[in-house]
Amino acid sequence: MTSPQSIDDIRRLCSNLPEADADAAKAAAARQAVLTKPPGSLGRLEELAIQLAGWQGREIPKLDKVEVLIFAGAHGITARGVSAFPDAVNAQMVANFEAGGAAINQLSRTAGASLKVFSLRLDTPTQDFTQAPAMSEEEFVEAVTAGFDAIGSDTDLITIGEMGIGNTTTAATIAAALFGGDGASWVGRGTGVDDEGLRRKADTVDAALALHKDAMIDAVEALRRVGGRELAGMFGAVLAARLRRIPVIIDGFVATAAAAVLAKQSGGGLAHAIAGHVSAEAQHRRLLDHLGLKPLLDMGMRLGEGTGACLAINILRGAVACHAGMATFAEAGVSDK
Numbered sequence: 001m002t003s004p005q006s007i008d009d010i011r012r013l014c015s016n017l018p019e020a021d022a023d024a025a026k027a028a029a030a031r032q033a034v035l036t037k038p039p040g041s042l043g044r045l046e047e048l049a050i051q052l053a054g055w056q057g058r059e060i061p062k063l064d065k066v067e068v069l070i071f072a073g074a075h076g077i078t079a080r081g082v083s084a085f086p087d088a089v090n091a092q093m094v095a096n097f098e099a100g101g102a103a104i105n106q107l108s109r110t111a112g113a114s115l116k117v118f119s120l121r122l123d124t125p126t127q128d129f130t131q132a133p134a135m136s137e138e139e140f141v142e143a144v145t146a147g148f149d150a151i152g153s154d155t156d157l158i159t160i161g162e163m164g165i166g167n168t169t170t171a172a173t174i175a176a177a178l179f180g181g182d183g184a185s186w187v188g189r190g191t192g193v194d195d196e197g198l199r200r201k202a203d204t205v206d207a208a209l210a211l212h213k214d215a216m217i218d219a220v221e222a223l224r225r226v227g228g229r230e231l232a233g234m235f236g237a238v239l240a241a242r243l244r245r246i247p248v249i250i251d252g253f254v255a256t257a258a259a260a261v262l263a264k265q266s267g268g269g270l271a272h273a274i275a276g277h278v279s280a281e282a283q284h285r286r287l288l289d290h291l292g293l294k295p296l297l298d299m300g301m302r303l304g305e306g307t308g309a310c311l312a313i314n315i316l317r318g319a320v321a322c323h324a325g326m327a328t329f330a331e332a333g334v335s336d337k
Contacts, residue, residue, distance in 0.1 A: 001244065003145045003245060004145060004236075005141065005219065006137070007141060007221075007224070009141075009308035010239075011265070017269060019021070020051075020245070021056075022054065023057055024057050025050050027053070027059040030193070031323065031328075032050065034329055034336070035323075035326045035327070036327050036328065036332050037326070042322060045318060045319040046323075049319045049322070050128060051151070051247065055246065056246075060324045062156055062320065063317055065152070066113040066114070066156060066157045066159075066313055067113060067115075067152055067159070068113045068159050068161065069116050069306070070104060070115065070160075070161045071146070071160075071161075071162050071163075071231075072094050072117065072120060072164060073120045073149060073228045073230035074087055074090050074126070074164065074165070074228075075125055075126055075166035075167060076125045076128040076129070077126075077169055078165055081192050082190075082197065082200055082204055083190060084191040084192045085165050086165070091123075092119060094110035097117045097305075103305060103307050104310060106168070107310040107311055111317075113310065116150060118233060119171055120232075120233055126228050129187070129208045129211075130204055130207035130208050131211070133169075133224060134225060134226055134227055135225075135229065139229070140232055140322050142237070143229040144232045144236070144239075146229075146233045146236065147233035147236025147238075147240070148234075148239060149236075149240070149286075150233070150237050151240055152242075155237060157246065157249070157313070157316065158247075158248050158249070159276065159309035159310055159313065160248060160249075160251060160306060160309065161251040161307065162255060162304055163304065163305060164228055164229075164235065165245055168187070168227055169190070169201045169205065170226065170227060170231060171256075171258075172205050172283070173204070173205045174226055174227055174231070174258075174260070175255045175257050175260070175287055176209055177216055177222040179287075182202070182209070183201065183204065186283050187202050187282070188282025188283060190281065209325045217260045218265060219260075219264035220265055222261070223235060227261075230254075231254065232258070234255055234258035235262060238250075238259045238273065241272060242269065245283060248272060248273050248329040249310075249312050249313065250273055250293070250309060251304065251305075251309035252277065252279035252281060252304055252309075253281040253283065253302075254304060255309070256275070270293065273293065274293075274312070275288050275293040275308035276296055276297065276308045276311065276312035277297035277298065277311065278295040279308060280301060296315050297311060299311070
C-alpha cells in the first residue's frame with residue numbers, strides 16, 4: 001500500500017475506504033446463533049466477535065498479532081501554560097517506554113501485544129497554533145505517513161495511544177473545530193492544571209478557532225492547523241488500518257480526537273474502530289457520543305499512553321475465545337429451542 005505523498009493524497013485515501021466483508025460477518029452471526037447459549041446472552045462479546053470477523057474477512061477471527069502503537073509529539077502551545085508538566089517530560093517518558101517502566105509496558109505485556117513507540121520530532125515542537133498553523137503541509141504529511149506506515153505485516157488488531165505534553169488542549173481544539181462549541185465547553189484539567197490553567201486552555205482554544213476558522217476547509221486541514229504530530233500519526237494509523245481492513249481500538253480523549261478526523265472527513269470512517277474506554281478527562285464521553293462509539297470500559301482512567309485501549313484487548317480476546325471455542329448445540333448434544 002503506497003504511503004501518501006501529499007495532503008491531497010491523504011484526502012483521496014479518505015474518500016475511498018473499503019467496507020467490512022459482509023459474508024464473513026454473516027457467517028459469524030450464524031455461528032453465534034447456534035452456540036450453546038441463549039441468543040444474545042453474551043451481549044457485546046457477540047457483537048465484537050462479529051465485528052472482528054467482518055473486518056478480518058473470516059468467520060472465526062484471530063488475535064495472534066496485536067500491536068500497541070504509541071505516538072509522541074511536542075506542542076508549541078505549551079508556552080501558553082496549558083499543562084502542569086514541562087515539555088522535557090515528552091522525551092523522558094519515551095525513554096521510560098523504551099526501558100519498559102511505564103504503565104503501557106505492563107498492560108501490553110499482559111494483553112499479549114507488541115508495543116511500538118514512535119517519536120515524532122520531539123526536539124521540534126509544532127507552531128503555536130494561536131499564531132500560525134501547527135504544521136506546514138510537508139510536516140503534516142510526514143507525521144501522517146509515520147502513522148500510516150507504522151502497522152506491521154499480518155497484523156490482526158491495533159490499538160492507538162499517545163504521549164504529548166499539552167495535547168489535551170490540542171484535542172479540545174480539534175473537537176471544537178469538528179463539532180462546534182468554544183474552548184470552555186471542551187477543555188478539561190488534563191495533567192492537573194488549576195483553575196487559572198483551565199482558563200488558559202480555554203482561551204487557547206478560542207484564539208485558535210478565531211485565527212483558523214475560515215481556513216479549515218475540511219477535517220484534514222483542521223488537523224494540520226490545530227493538531228499535533230502525534231495526533232496526525234494516530235490519524236494516519238487509523239486510516240491505514242481501515243484501508244487494510246484491520247480493526248482498531250481507540251484510547252482516550254486525545255486519541256479519539258485524532259480518529260474523529262477520519263469520521264468527519266469520510267462518513268462511516270470509523271466503522272472498523274472500537275472505543276476501548278471512556279476516560280475521566282472532561283468531554284471524552286461527549287466526543288464518543290458525537291462519533292456514535294460506545295466504550296467498552298469506564299475505569300476512571302486518564303493517563304493516556306494507550307492504556308485504556310490496551311486494557312480492552314483482553315475483552316476482545318474473550319469475545320474471540322468464546323466465538324471460536326464454544327460448542328454448537330449439535331456438537332454438544334444440547335437441545336436447542
